[in-house]
Amino acid sequence: MINNPLFLLYGILLLGATGYLEYTGRSFSRVNQQRVLPKSIRDNPGAYRSTYGGYSRYIGGK
């Protein structure tokens, strides 16, 4: 391994990044977050309009 110090460094950084992403639970999923939402939503879910618009629905198919 010592013959490939750059590869070794690259591999260690890659493993470190993998471990960091896994440890923090980060994901590439697109999620919107809102801080404040009235508790009345629980009783009237239809009153809430989702602000999420990033996921485009697939309209293809066979």
Add this chain to the structure above:
Amino acid sequence: MSSSLVTPPLVKAKSLSCPNCGAPVELRGFAHTLSAVCPNCLSVLDTSSPELQVLDTFQGKERVQPKIPLGTRGTFNGTVYEVIGFQERSVQSGGDFYSWDEYLLFNPYKGFRYLTEYCGHWNVVRALSRVPETARARGRQAWRLDGRTFAAFDAMTAATSYVIGEFPWQVCRGETVRCEDYISPPYMLSAESTGDEVTWSMGEYWPGSKIWQAFRLAGSPPYAQGVFSNQPSPFAGKIGSAWRTWLWLNVALFVLFLLFTFMKANREVFRQDYVYLSGKSSEAAFVTPPFQLNGGDKNVEVGVHASVDNDWIYLNFALINDETGQTFDFAREVSYYHDSDGTEGSRNNSVVIPSVPGGRYYLRIEPEMSPSSPSTRYEVFVRRDVPIYSYFWIAAMLLLIPPIVVLIRSVKFEGLRWRESDYAPASSGGDD
């Protein structure tokens, strides 16, 4: 043997006059050489007799200046050699002339060595006193010596086109010799034949900088162009080493994978079946019963399995903290199609939400389907602190890049080497 034993004393070269032009001719090889070339008129003189008979006179107009002047001393493997002769050899190939330089080196205790140079590539050559064993390599006849197999590289008829200095044979301009080269980098085995006589020699590739260092020459050596036949590959041994490094890094990655697989709670906190009733383009949003997400900021996976068949269902989700109102909005579609050509899509889909604080949560779900869709059953589940395996797959793929790059560069280097060979593979082309 110490270097003091093989360092020739600094004796003055024997000086005689050229019988053709009268210019002084210095003899450095003493009784070991049979011919010398007058540096002034370039007549070839017979040094075996004191009269210095003229063997050949120079008719050409162009003089070649050796890159290492005659009389220069250099140290090779602890032995001091002096440059006493220089010849240029040329070969004709398809209407083109190629030439290379050969220097004759002499040490009175060790004898002769040769130094060859072509386009900045150098070889230190010694004559062999034994004949190599026959072998086969790359589908052709090869030779075996000292545990190495030498593959056939090229064969040519070379002519001496220019000569200066002394030689241990009666040198003659225009003299031709049949040369066959076999390689096992950094070594080259050469067979030179004239008539029935075959002389074997072994060359070892030396970079120009080492030659300049050995002779303590000023300036820098000529730039080495292209890849020479027995030039050692800078990637030799690196391919195996790169794959070994790749293997160890993958072992480390697998350990990391196991570590996180066991470390992560990966606990299901909610699972519920629902039915989307047919005949509606959208259904009223609803909320799930609350569920507890334990621990600090950890990820949450929300997954859907829908029994769609050549159809789709689109689900708007909001993960809402029942106590603080903190909301995570996202959406997922499940679509699955199939026919005689195969399948497309999947009946499963999920999303991983990073860094969700602990607390009591519920889901707001707003499903959509085509109005023509039949009633469809779908299942929603929530898992806390899940491992994300895709990171490990991506890392494993990225770890492949360096050894593949080394492999490609090594193959390219060998391609450049064999492109110059008479026995180049068809894809390498042999005329460049």
